[in-house]
Structures are given as C-alpha cells and as structure tokens.
Amino acid sequence: MSETTEKLHFVMVHVFGHGAWCWYKIRSLLEASDYKVSCIDLKGRVILVGHSAGGMSLTYAIHRFSKKIHMAIYVAATMLKHGFVTPQDYEH
16 A cells, blocks of 8 residues: 555444454454554444435434434534435334
C-alpha cells in the first residue's frame, strides 16, 4: 500500500451477548496486515449519528434496533417527508 493511499478501516460490531473482546483474533490479523480496526463495545444504548444519505440508514436502524438506540441525530441528513412511511412502519 502506498503512503498516499488511505488505510481501509474495519469497524467490528459484536452480536448479542458478546463484546468487543470477541474480535481479538481477527483484529490482530487485520492490524498485522496494516488495516485500521475499531472494535465497538455495545454494552448499553447507543447514540447514532447520520449525515447526508446516512439518514436513511439511521431510520432503518431505528426501526430494526429500537431497544438498542438511545438517540438518533440527523446532521444535514436525508429524512422521509412528513406523512411518508417505510415498510417497517406497517410492521409495528
């Protein structure tokens, strides 16, 4: 990898009942291969921040993981217009 090329960044998120610790072997291998790795520990409720088109992903995450999300912050992000709904809205 050339010095002008930005390192690829892996963000590892664990499954229910685990923690960031579960990625230790994979993290070591990736870092040894010169990748940037962040292992997120989701012990409690999280605050999600979405920007631009990430706002739609934020809305999806709110529907899918509402019990895990403490707050969602939209920063100049895409949102549904008032009165519009998603397929997930019909499921609740």
